[in-house]
Amino acid sequence: MVVADDVGFSDFGAYGSEIRTPHIDAIAANGVRFNNFHVSPMCSPTRAMLLTGVDSHLAGVASLYVATPLHHRGRPGYEGELRTDVVTIASRLRRAGYRTYLSGKWNLGRTASSLPSARGFDRTFALDATGADNYEKKPYLPIYDEPPPWFADGEPTDLPDDFYSSEHLVDTLVDFIDGDRGAVEPSPFFAYLGFQAVHLPVQAPREFTERYVGTYDEGWDALRHARHQGAVAAGVFPATATPANTPEQADWEALTPDEKAFAAKNMAVNAGMLEAMDHHFGRLVEYLTGAGLAENTVFAVLSDNGPEAGDPAASAVFDSWAEGVGYSRELATLGEQGSYAIIGPHFARAAAAPLAYYKFHGGEGGIRVPLIMSGPGVEAKGVVPAFAHATDIVPTLLELTGTSDTTPAGKHPISGLSLAPALRDVAAGIHPADEAIGFETAGHAGVFKGEYKLVRVGAPEGDGRWRLFNIQEDPGETRDLASEQPQRLEELLSDYEAYAERVGVREVPASYSPGRQLLINYLFDRTMANLGWWVAGAGLGILLIVALVRCIRRRRAQLNPR
Template identity: 45%
Template sequence: MADDWGFTDVGAFGGEMATPNLDALAALGVRFSNFHAAGSCSPTRAMLQTGVSSHRAGIGNLLETTPPEHLGRPGYGGELNNRVATIAELLRGAGYRTYFTGKWHLGHTRTSLPGARGYDRSLALSQTGADNFENKPNLLLYDRADWTEDGKPAQLPKRFYSSTLIVDKAVAYIDSGRSSGKPFFASINFLANHIPVQAEDADIAAYRGRYEAGWTALREQRRQGAIARGIMPGDVQMVEMSTTTNWSSLSPAERNQRAGAMAVYGAMATAMDREIGRLIAHLKATGEYDNTVFVFLSDNGPEPSDPMAMGALSRFNVKMRYDQSLGQQGRPGSLTVIGAGFASAAAAPLRGYKFTASEGGLRVPLIVAWPGNPAFQRGAVAPGFAHVTDIAPTLLAMAGTQVPTGHFEGRTVEPMRGESLFPVLTGEAPTVHDQDQPLGYELAGNSALFKGEYKLVKNLPPYGDGAWHLYNIVRDPGETRDLAAMEPDRVAAMQADYTAYARADGVLPMPVGYSAPAQIAANVRRTVLIPRLLGLWPVAAGLFAVIAGLIWWRRQRRRINSK
């Protein structure tokens, strides 16, 4: 799983970044052009691991964007609950070795880390992100990076690169159990390309100057690339993003900074692809390649956030904690981001990006390949609707393992909502979802209802106007033509479907005036900044006492001297 990759970031989906190993997998398997995840990481990861909707799995929202009044409510516990069985638990029960490496973000206690949810071995980061070169947190959100190995604090190298470390551990775990003769299941979860966007100097150099034409030009280039690769229809329209500044209005310094950040983004993606290639080469060398099913996806669309554009306090905090000079972009000690402009290009030709319920936030690349299975299609594009909850039942079907229907290991569990994609992978069916089957979605107040070719969607500010909009996402995947006024009956029927979904899954209404970015800032103040200030209080009090004592002493000296 990639982190925060846009729909057209992969070369085989229309992008310009070098992803030769992912492109090779795409040529051997099936690319899904209408595949949907959640708009943020934890809910997608919950659904990927369980095949169950995120609210029912206990991850109704990111902890970072959860309002205090929702914390601990059913569906909002911030970690996978015991009412779901993970794919690792199910495959381990069927005789598989199970391994996890990389970003977990589904709980941080011993009872909620990968080892407690079916994984034999694990190197896991419980947070949304961390530094890629050293054991250091995102200092704007956390006080420490919570890396664990097999449930204990991980002993990481002094210097590493996250994508390399994650694959190193995956290879070591796979090799360690080979003598058992058991098959393996590995969940490999990269930090690329989450904030902070970082890469080695040589990789950055390969992209220097690539993005000087700006994000508007890149959006059109990506649109044409997606059409050429059969991912998008030839007449796909591209929405103009209101949050995207006109490139020509930026100063030369601003353009250099933004283009440099996007160069780091490309470098980070290529570095991740190279590590995937190293894993594939290892499996070929050990004779396991042909009998391995490869699944690649992103957890959501590209990240638009820019701490340097979030107010004076945020800018001050970034400058205090990171080296933001132009020459340091993407290097150790920097906090590099691509911002909303290039995020809109990474998702092109779709509307929106991470956090939103628009297609640019939810529609992500999916590649599934089984090189040694002659029944699999090779190089095909599957245009039918698919969902992240389909992955677990698909892999279980390939492994010949039963999908739980209500009970597992003596406990009651949620039945999987997803469907096996195997008929699509073999070309037997264009989709496994019935045209009349509604599928609801909600995260931080941004909501959608999918039904056949149609999507009803609502985004709260600052991502939208809080109203429902209707699109045909087969004919208009860029969500450029709102059909709500033309089809009121369809809107009403789909609103009723959404209400039924929200009631069944326990979706809580957001507080009045809620905004996800504002909630992140409030939660950081409550959980990080205030404790930091309180921690500094004894030092400040001591310093104040020393200064006060010096002032008193000097006054006493003056009085004595004046006599």
């Protein structure tokens, strides 16, 4: 399972992109592409569902812990780490005789019971954080005081001096696999490869970035239109459908020449970072082919959510923080070690095109992402239009490997369905038309049912209103059907309420915004940490005073015996 980070719907070449991803495209050419596959708008909930087949609330990771309202923290579903009453696919496959490996982003907890080494993985090199620098171990956002933590087989570890994330994560995974090849009877294996590309900070070696210099000089509107045409040509977006028109796009022509050059260079780094990821994924495929393993390997390549639209540099504290940590935004070296590239909301919208919105939002651009599968059991070729969900990956891999999906007593059963029928016939359906599949993350909520989607898009771009779309005909979500089909609206609202009750959704405040909550949580945690030192210091002072008083009393007693 290969999980890219913040890759948009049309970012891979096989989905209509100008970015060169030949190795991923080759996997697509030999298998199937899903164009109606859905995840959470945030990374941790998606990863929880991908690894357990269980809704993210029931898995304990309803939202990013760092963006969870303070009064939700620690409540059922909002523990911020993978609960012990869910079973990972690694645990299931290990019981079936598989060796299990993880290399890359985990972000599902770092306690003794939640690190991947405690959740079914034999060998691990894991990042337990929302993101990280791609070259060195240091804080990557102003809200973090410490570098993101890395763990090797459950123990804290550091990074080598020549670290570049995509390269090192593939090297590590190859070492894990190759280390078991010498066994008398090598076991089959399951590998989870969690790339950092293309999460903030956007960084890529110069040779990859240079290939895209000039590519984005026409701006985000031109790219958005090109991506729409590319997606139609690739067969992943209906030619008859209207591309999204939300959220609003800034006027590229209103920028100065210097501003245009800077924005275009940031996007060039983003493209270079994705091509670098594909290049190193190709090295993994090359290794598996040389070892005689590729032809018997099932590949699932996907993204955890839509593209990142956030712009940390817009913060008033960013420049001083960046200087202190050692980040530069100089045009000439953008993307290289010590630099910090950001694509921002307007290029992010283009990366999600022709869909609406992006990461942190419940519009299709935030939750509909690429899914490519190939290998044994994938007999079909082409595009699968059937609705599919993150919880479907576990039952699919279990069926393809002939592994039982029976869940031990006291654990949450798998809620997803196997995608295997669509792997044999791209026209096959997966979920019954009358099945309601709900979702909720940080106030972005909705339910899918047949061809329809009920959705509430919250802050920072949405208005919190419920809208109804036929996403089979209108994947761009351009025509709200709520007033035309009030009965269907009420039916899906009832379905959502039942889902929310079943999984334990807690509504966020009306004023909630992920960015604002990140800052609130940071200030609260920092205050509590400092308060803890004051309390500890005060407590120590009291103990010292008590000890001194007792010492004085004993001394007086010795000098004045009765």
